[in-house]
Amino acid sequence: MIATIVIASITFVLITLSILFFPKLKVGKFSLSTFWIIALLGACTLLIVGLVPIKEVFKQLTTASSVNPLKIIVLFFSMTVISIYLNEVGFFKYLASVAAKKSGKNQFVLFTVFFVLIAVLTVFTSNDIIILTFTPFLCFFCKHAKINPLPYLVAEFAAANTWSMMLIIGNPTNIYLATSAGITFFKYFKVMALPTLIAGVIEYALLTLLFIKSLRKPMDFDVEEVHIENKFGLEIGLAHLGICLVLLVLSNYLHFAMWLIAFVCATSLVVITTISSIITKKHFNQLTNSIKKLPYELIPFFLSMFVIVIAFNYQGISGKIAGFLGKTDPIWTYGLSSFVVSNLINNIPMSILFSSMCTTKATVFASIVGSNIGAFLTPIGALAGIMFTNLVAHNEAKYSFIDFIKYGAITSIPVISVALLTLWFVL
Secondary structure, three states: OHHHHHHHHHHHHHHHHHHHHOOEEEEOOEEEEHHHHHHHHHHHHHHHOOOOOHHHHHHHHHOOOOOOHHHHHHHHHHHHHHHHHHHHOOHHHHHHHHHHHHOOOOHHHHHHHHHHHHHHHHHHOOHHHHHHHHHHHHHHHHHHHOOOOHHHHHHHHHHHOOHHHOOHHHOHHHHHHHHHOOOOHHHHHHHHHHHHHHHHHHHHHHHHHHHHHHHOOOOOOOOOOOOOOOHHHHHHHHHHHHHHHHHHHOHHHHOOOHHHHHHHHHHHHHHHHHHHHHHHOOOHHHHHHHHHOOOOOHHHHHHHHHHHHHHHHHHOHHHHHHHHHOOOOHHHHHHHHHHHHHHHHOHHHHHHHHHOOOOOHHHHHHHHHHHHHHHHOOHHHOHHHHHHHHHHHHOOOOOOHHHHHHHHHHHHHHHHHHHHHHHHHHO
């Protein structure tokens, strides 16, 4: 047991250090993220020294239950394909430009419109997609409008990682925790709708008060109009997203697994757009770019963390932690501990670990709240934070590591308190 804890702890510490100080490893012309390599080495070490049997890992990877990590990976990547494709055809950029144009010269209106737009799009896609899509746009817009980017960047990241709680597909952590507990799409929404809504409204009010002085300043910038050339691709992409969401809502009644529904929809989109591109000899790069931009490094990272959690379960460590957390109100102990642990080891390994300790619906939903809102306390809280800080630096926006933590603490602590209190009343 002690050896497992030591190896896992070293792995988690090295992952955190890699994110902060050496995120990339260059091999010739290729650049690899170090966080998943360290996770893989940690998992392999546990297997090699025999602290977790290979047979046990194989059993978990081939099980027919919803806890199978391969099914969860398929569900997440299928939804991501659809979302990235919509981004490639210009859907998100078009909406952002329309929102900016409708706001006129009023920063307060612009801030409000962007917050609502990001919230709505996050609900129906995912937080990672919104971060990848809107961050470069916001940096570019604020730079050329000569306005302070901080209110918009803070609001974007906070909104994307709060409204991602609404639906099960909003965050990989939602998918893992909820499906591991056998929670359906509709049952998830019934519980999480109100906590997300109230937390989001409180968050908006808090951010507005925080940046009201900056938002009162006028701006003078003509927004460039965005035109979508591939209208057929847009229609097909939106149709597949809509159909997929409807089928996911009805999945429990149709007796179809969510991962299978998402996979069929994503496959259909790929096939139809491929045929269309061959016939018209246009826009084939939009599909290939969507496939190239998938976060493939999540696969070894996710599976490596899964092996470490299996070792914890096999050694009885998870049970001891669960016993400690279960001594008082589970909504607060699981919610706050998942919030903190996300910022120690990242919210994906946290979710995999907590899924093995959650024994009731209350503990599952509390952990989901912590995994989402914990993402904007520090950049370590989620892979979205890593992507976000890299994008901000690349676009030369002024948003330091200290700024992230400062604004993260100011916003995340009140928001998680409100979300958990609402969840307590709902359950």
